[in-house]
Amino acid sequence: MTTPLRVAIVGTGGVAGLHVRSLAAIDGVETVAAVDVMPGRAAGFAAEHGIPIALDSLDELLATESIDVVHLCTPPGVHAPQAVAAFAHGAHVVAEKPPALSLSELAQMTNAASAAGRQFAVVFQQRTGTAAGHVKKLLAEGVFGRPLFALCNTLWWRDAEYYSVPWRGRWETEGGGTTLSHGIHQIDLLAYLLGDWRAANAQLWRQDRDVETEDVSTGTILFDSGAVASVSTSVVSARETSSLRIDCERATIEVDHLYGHGRSNWRITPAPSVSAKEAATWEFPEDTSPSGHDALLGAVYASLLSGTPLPDVATEPARALEIVTAFYASARLGSTVSRLELQADESLHGALNAPVTDNR
Numbered sequence: 001m002t003t004p005l006r007v008a009i010v011g012t013g014g015v016a017g018l019h020v021r022s023l024a025a026i027d028g029v030e031t032v033a034a035v036d037v038m039p040g041r042a043a044g045f046a047a048e049h050g051i052p053i054a055l056d057s058l059d060e061l062l063a064t065e066s067i068d069v070v071h072l073c074t075p076p077g078v079h080a081p082q083a084v085a086a087f088a089h090g091a092h093v094v095a096e097k098p099p100a101l102s103l104s105e106l107a108q109m110t111n112a113a114s115a116a117g118r119q120f121a122v123v124f125q126q127r128t129g130t131a132a133g134h135v136k137k138l139l140a141e142g143v144f145g146r147p148l149f150a151l152c153n154t155l156w157w158r159d160a161e162y163y164s165v166p167w168r169g170r171w172e173t174e175g176g177g178t179t180l181s182h183g184i185h186q187i188d189l190l191a192y193l194l195g196d197w198r199a200a201n202a203q204l205w206r207q208d209r210d211v212e213t214e215d216v217s218t219g220t221i222l223f224d225s226g227a228v229a230s231v232s233t234s235v236v237s238a239r240e241t242s243s244l245r246i247d248c249e250r251a252t253i254e255v256d257h258l259y260g261h262g263r264s265n266w267r268i269t270p271a272p273s274v275s276a277k278e279a280a281t282w283e284f285p286e287d288t289s290p291s292g293h294d295a296l297l298g299a300v301y302a303s304l305l306s307g308t309p310l311p312d313v314a315t316e317p318a319r320a321l322e323i324v325t326a327f328y329a330s331a332r333l334g335s336t337v338s339r340l341e342l343q344a345d346e347s348l349h350g351a352l353n354a355p356v357t358d359n360r
C-alpha cells in the first residue's frame with residue numbers, strides 16, 4: 001500500500017461524522033469515498049466533508065476503485081458481509097461496535113481478515129485515553145491487589161424518536177437491545193481492564209419502550225481473577241451515566257462519564273492500609289488525552305501506516321461480544337453460561353434472540 005492510504009466510509013449516518021473528523025487529523029490518510037444506501041445521503045455527506053466519490057453501494061465502490069481501508073459505520077447487521085467483501089478486495093477494515101450480530105458472523109470476519117492478510121480493527125473507543133491506559137497498567141502490575149468486586153453501569157435515555165430508525169429495536173437488524181448496543185461499551189472497558197471472564201448470567205427486561213428487544217438488563221460476570229461484576233444496562237434512565245467501579249484489595253477505581261472520559265472522570269481511592277506516599281505514586285499523568293475516536297483511529301492508523309500490528313485498544317473484537325452473547329444465552333437457557341461452554345457449543349454462536357420479560 002502506498003500513502004496516502006485511500007479510505008472509504010460506508011454508512012454516512014450518525015457515527016460516520018466522528019470517523020471523518022478523526023481521519024482529517026491524521027497525516028498519510030485520505031478519505032476518498034462515502035457510501036450509503038439511502039438515496040442522496042452519501043452525496044450530502046461527501047459534499048459536506050470534501051470527499052470526491054459518493055456511491056450507494058459498497059460492491060460498486062470495490063469494483064471500480066482501489067481502497068486501502070474500509071470503515072464500517074453501517075448498522076451492525078451488515079458489518080459481516082461488508083467486511084468480508086472489503087477483505088476480499090484487499091482492504092483493511094475498521095468496524096464500529098458491535099462488530100457483528102453474533103460470534104459466528106464475527107468468526108467469518110476474522111477468518112476473512114486472516115485469509116486476506118489484512119488488519120481488522122474494532123471501534124470500542126472507551127478503551128482509549130491516557131487515564132484508562134494508566135489504570136490498566138497499574139492493575140496489570142498488581143499494585144491495587146486483587147480485583148474483588150465491580151459495578152458496570154450504562155444508564156442511558158433513548159426515546160421513541162431514537163427507536164423510529166427502522167433498524168433499531170429489532171432482533172433481525174439490531175441483533176439485540178441495549179445490552180448489545182449500549183452496555184457493550186462499558187462491558188468492553190471492564191473486560192479490557194480485568195482480563196478474561198469465566199462465567200456470566202443475565203436477565204432481560206422490557207420496562208417501557210416499544211421494542212422487540214430489551215430496554216433494561218441486569219447481569220453478572222465472574223472473571224478469571226475471581227472478581228465478580230454486577231452489570232446494569234438501561235435506556236429508561238433520565239439521569240444518564242456510564243460508570244465503572246472496581247473494588248480491589250488496596251483501592252477502589254472509578255470512572256464516571258457519559259460517552260467518553262478524560263483524567264477528571266477517573267478516581268482512585270486507596271484503602272486505609274495504603275500510605276499517602278504510595279498512593280501519590282498512583283497519580284494520573286499530567287499529559288492526558290481523552291478517550292474517543294480520535295485516540296482510537298490515531299492509534300490504528302499509526303499501525304497501518306507503519307505496517308506494525310494493531311494496538312490492543314483495537315484488537316480482540318470478540319471479548320465483549322462473548323460476554324454479551326453469554327448474557328443473552330443465559331436469559332434463553334435460564335442458567336449461567338461459562339466461557340468454556342460458550343466456546344465449545346456452536347449452537348450458542350448464532351443470533352442472540354432471547355426471551356424478554358415484559359413489565360409494561
Ligand SMILES: NC(=O)c1ccc[n+]([C@@H]2O[C@H](COP(=O)([O-])OP(=O)(O)OC[C@H]3O[C@@H](n4cnc5c(N)ncnc54)[C@H](O)[C@@H]3O)[C@@H](O)[C@H]2O)c1
Nearest residue numbers: 011012013014015036037038073074075076078096097098
Ligand atoms: N462507537 C460509538 O460510540 C458509536 C456511536 C453510535 C453508533 N455506533 C455504531 O455505529 C454503527 C452505525 O450507527 P449510527 O448511529 O451511525 O446509525 P445510523 O442509522 O445513523 O447510520 C447508519 C447509516 O448506514 C446506512 N446503511 C444501512 N445499510 C447500508 C448498507 N448496506 N450499505 C451502506 N450504507 C448502509 C444507513 O442508510 C445510514 O445512513 C452501529 O454499529 C452503531 O452501533 C457507535
